[in-house]
Amino acid sequence: MDELDLLKKDWQSKNTSKEQQFSSKDIYPMLLKKSSSIVKTLYYISIAELVFWIVINSVPYFSSEKYREDIEAIYGNSATVLIITILSIAIVILFVYLLYKSYKSISVTDSAKQLMESILKTRKVIKYYVIYNLVVAFLSMAFGLYYTVYRNPDIAPQFAEFSDKQMLITLLIMILVIAAFVFVFWVIYQLIYGILLRRLNRNYNELKKLEA
Amino acid sequence: MxxxxxxxxxxxxxxxxxxxxxxxxxxxxxxxxxxxxxxxxxxxxxxxxxxxxxxxxxxxxxxxxxxxxxxxxxxxxxxxxxxxxxxxVQFKIKSEPYDDTEEQQLKLMYKAVHKLNDIEKALIFLYLEDKNYSEISETLGITEVNARVKMNRVKTKLRTILNP
Structure with a gap:
């Protein structure tokens, strides 16, 4: 008999031992336990991302009148600030909607490939949200820097005394610091999702390889 | 509920x-x-x-x-x-007496199965459960042809592990 036939025969004849079987009394409490699936973890991370960036973006608005005034001074008038604020709220709402939709599409009764694709799509939405926030953070810092150096009435005169070379070096250092800040954030995200979805990615690639 | x-x-x-x-x-x-x-x-x-x-x-x-x-x-x-x-732990050996060689072979087979990757395990699991290729392809989300091809590769891989 072929080894595989032998294995199949043994596998099918084998039933779970009595000690290992669960009774209905054991199963009922299991229904009340919380899932620890990667979808649940991804869900909590995405909520944390949303809250984190909303807090980061809105805390200064509520905490300091001076900051608000500074922002308005940077953009020239309060109408621009209002438009930007409404736009960023709309973008957050759009992301919440997209996240909700992609979570809804995750179904454990789909085929393995479809399930993996739905999860990866959800991860993509979170990724775009993070990229959006990092780009906005980078632009705001760069814009703030430009304003400080060239427009801020308290600081600009000091920079005006710098030679071209000194100015270039200062700006380069500042841009590098901002880029490093954004990069560190990016690496942290890659690590979090990389570890969480490592197995899923590996299995998804394995399935995709079959279709190639 | x-x-x-x-x-x-x-x-x-x-x-x-x-x-x-x-x-x-x-x-x-x-x-x-x-x-x-x-x-x-x-x-x-x-x-x-x-x-x-x-x-x-x-x-x-x-x-x-x-x-x-x-x-x-x-x-x-x-x-x-x-x-x-x-x-x-996982596969208690049958209590009734049977061929030692067969027992040894089965032990090796189960060990070899455990060495497969997640997708290969899924394929071999569905094979052991006597599922047809249409069910296998639907469960995994791949075409029947690819399910067949991969299954044959997995079987060959298992045989190679057992008979290096």
Missing amino acids: DKALEHSFVELLEKHQNIVHKVCRLYTNNQDAHNDLFQEITIQLWKAYPKFRGDSKFSTWMYRVGLNTAITLYRKSKRSIKTEEFEN
Whole structure:
């Protein structure tokens, strides 16, 4: 008999031992336990991302009148600030909607490939949200820097005394610091999702390889 | 969720639990991890149960949810890191006397199966459960032709592990 036939025969004849079987009394409490699936973890991370960036973006608005005034001074008038604020709220709402939709599409009764694709799509939405926030953070810092150096009435005169070379070096250092800040954030995200979805990615690639 | 639904679910799961245990055996290597995965599959089955229409058999539906949980959703717990001798824990040797060589061969086979990757394990699991290629392709989301090709490769891989 072929080894595989032998294995199949043994596998099918084998039933779970009595000690290992669960009774209905054991199963009922299991229904009340919380899932620890990667979808649940991804869900909590995405909520944390949303809250984190909303807090980061809105805390200064509520905490300091001076900051608000500074922002308005940077953009020239309060109408621009209002438009930007409404736009960023709309973008957050759009992301919440997209996240909700992609979570809804995750179904454990789909085929393995479809399930993996739905999860990866959800991860993509979170990724775009993070990229959006990092780009906005980078632009705001760069814009703030430009304003400080060239427009801020308290600081600009000091920079005006710098030679071209000194100015270039200062700006380069500042841009590098901002880029490093954004990069560190990016690496942290890659690590979090990389570890969480490592197995899923590996299995998804394995399935995709079959279709190639 | 109402009690009647809960009751019918628990009754069905208790009756068909062997399928879930078999998935757990393939994807874990100690009793704690086995129970952890069983727990997670039970939660996933229960969450999906209200949508179970009964147009497919409960057992067929369980294969899909069980494998999806093992391959995709399950996050290995810390406890699963601790490994014990696979065949000692998971596959109790039959009590009735039989051929020693056969026993040895089976031990090696189970060890070899455990060395396969997650997708290969899923394929061999469905083969061992006598599922046809149409069911295998639907469960995994690949074409029947690719399921056949991959299955043959997995079988060859197993034979190579056993007869290097």
